[in-house]
Structures are given as structure tokens and as C-alpha cells.
Amino acid sequence: MADMVQSGGLAKYPLAIISKLLEVFGKDLGGGYDIGCQFKTMLDQSPLGPLACSLNHTCLVGTFHGHAHRHLCQLDHLTMYTKGLGLEDLETCERTFSKSNALVSTVQYASAFHRKQAISGYFKHNDDYEVYANLSKFLYDNYKQALDTIRECEATLPGLMKEQNVPNEQVFEKWLAEEKAYLEQLSREPPEETLQMEYWEQLVKLTASKHDLDASQDAWAAFPAENTQLYASDATMTKKKEAL
Structure with a gap:
């Protein structure tokens, strides 16, 4: 266990x-990371790159973070487009961190020793009395859910494909490939969309300017006419004082 006090992630x-x-599990692993797309580049350029490539390691983005990424990134790194992951969302650590937040009040002002002691004791208790105790049920429920999902899809998908005139399941793969190719060609936003956005921004500015103008005109119109002479007198006195 190490303290990440200043360095961050x-x-x-x-x-x-x-x-x-x-080293432990070998080939064909998939790992989820909130910036898995960027981390893939780091991994490829690191000394581990050749080993990860030879063992067919795949960098992915968890479900919780993935939908905030660019669409092209989602096609490459979301679990829903990765064969073999099944129901896994790659957010186990997020749930663990969320659950362990209960420790904050007890370790926030503790010494380094007692902080590590509390965290270690918490996770040991969690492993012994919750994780291991519920592991069989967890595997059973996930397996049952997977079978139910497959059964429902096999019953529903053919009808939906028929309604949408989709001849076979290979069409879905083709659509994904076409979508990816289209997004890769977009080095910049289409000019039409850019012009529309710029036009909309100018309309927003115009509306704001009109609002400010109306407010100024209302304020000027509300200025009492009888105060005009008083203002002129004050202005004359000011000029005289400035001339001294």
C-alpha cells in the first residue's frame, strides 16, 4: 500500500x-481505465508495449466514463462493442472506491500508519465477510442474467430485424465499420454545421445586445426632465473647480 499524496494518478x-x-494471467486480457484510449498510446510507447501487443492486451474504457468520450473513441474502446466481455462494465473499482468512502471521516486526520492500518483492515474485512461470502451468488446471478439476456435477444432480435429490413446479423458489423470509417474521415467539423453554430452564437449575442440597449433606453427615459437644469448646474460647477 502506498500513499499518493502529491503525485496524483x-x-x-x-x-x-x-x-x-x-505476468500472472498472460494473453487475451482486457483492462478498463477511465482514459483507456489515451493510456493505450502510453502503453504502446512504453517498454511494456511489445509484450502487451504480443499477448493481445486490449485497453478499454469503462461504461461509467466511456459515454463522455468522443464517438470514435467509443467505437474502439467501449465494452458493448468488444466481443467476449459479456456483462462486464469494467467499473468494479469505481464501486469499491464509492463504498470505501465511509472510511474518510476516520482516516482524514490520521497518521500515515493508522490510515494504512484502517484501510487494510477495512478491505480485509470486506474480502473475508462480503466478497468471498457472496462470490458464489455473484457468479450464479451473472450467469443467470447472461442466459436470460441471450434468450431474450434470440426471441426479440429476429422480429426487430424483420421490421427494419435487416437481412442478417453481419449488417450490424458492417454498420459499425462504416460509422468508424466516416468518423475517421472527419478531420474537422462539416462547414455547414460550423456556420450554423457561428450563426446561432451571433443571434445569442444580438439578443443580449438588444436586451442591454432596451435597458439603457428605459433608464434614460426614466430620468426626470426637471433634473436637467440641476445636472447642467453641477456640470458647470465641476468645470470651474477643474479649472482652478
């Missing part, structure tokens, strides 16, 4: 994790 931490996973 540097790339060396997930690289160390990937190194251990490749």
Missing part, C-alpha cells in the same frame, strides 16, 4: 498494474 501506476496482470 500518474501513468506509472496503471503501467505497473498491467505489467503484473500480464
Whole structure:
């Protein structure tokens, strides 16, 4: 256990994790990371790159973070487009972190020793009395859910495909490939969309300017006429004082 007090989430931490996973589990692994798309570039350029490539390691983005990424990134890194992941959303760590937030009040002002002691004790208790105890039920429920999902899809999908005139399931793969090719060609936004956005922004500015103008005119119109002479007198006195 290590204290990340100042460094923050540097790339060396997930690289160390990937190194251990490749050493223990070998090939055909998929790992989820909130910036898995960027991390893939880091991994490829690191000394681990050749090993990860030879073992067919795949960098992915978890469901919680994935939908905030660019559409092209989603096609490459979301779990829903990755064969073999099944129901996994790659957000186990997020749920674990959320659950362990209950420790904050007890470790926030603790010494380094007692902080690590509390965290270690918490996760040991969680493993012994919750994770391991519920592991069989977790696997059973997930397996049952997977079978139910497959059964429902097999019953529903053919009818939907018929309604939409989709001849076979290979069409879905073709659509994804076409969508990816289209997005890769978009080095910049289409000129029509850019002009529409710029036009809309100018309309917003015009509306704001009209509002300010109306407010100024209303304020000027509300200025009492009888105060005009008083203002002129004050202006004359000011000029005389400035001339002295």
C-alpha cells in the first residue's frame, strides 16, 4: 500500500498494474481505465508495449466514463462493442472506491500508519465477510442474467430485424465499420454545421445586445426632465473647480 499524496494518478501506476496482470494471467486480457484510449498510446510507447501487443492486451474504457468520450473513441474502446466481455462494465473499482468512502471521516486526520492500518483492515474485512461470502451468488446471478439476456435477444432480435429490413446479423458489423470509417474521415467539423453554430452564437449575442440597449433606453427615459437644469448646474460647477 502506498500513499499518493502529491503525485496524483500518474501513468506509472496503471503501467505497473498491467505489467503484473500480464505476468500472472498472460494473453487475451482486457483492462478498463477511465482514459483507456489515451493510456493505450502510453502503453504502446512504453517498454511494456511489445509484450502487451504480443499477448493481445486490449485497453478499454469503462461504461461509467466511456459515454463522455468522443464517438470514435467509443467505437474502439467501449465494452458493448468488444466481443467476449459479456456483462462486464469494467467499473468494479469505481464501486469499491464509492463504498470505501465511509472510511474518510476516520482516516482524514490520521497518521500515515493508522490510515494504512484502517484501510487494510477495512478491505480485509470486506474480502473475508462480503466478497468471498457472496462470490458464489455473484457468479450464479451473472450467469443467470447472461442466459436470460441471450434468450431474450434470440426471441426479440429476429422480429426487430424483420421490421427494419435487416437481412442478417453481419449488417450490424458492417454498420459499425462504416460509422468508424466516416468518423475517421472527419478531420474537422462539416462547414455547414460550423456556420450554423457561428450563426446561432451571433443571434445569442444580438439578443443580449438588444436586451442591454432596451435597458439603457428605459433608464434614460426614466430620468426626470426637471433634473436637467440641476445636472447642467453641477456640470458647470465641476468645470470651474477643474479649472482652478
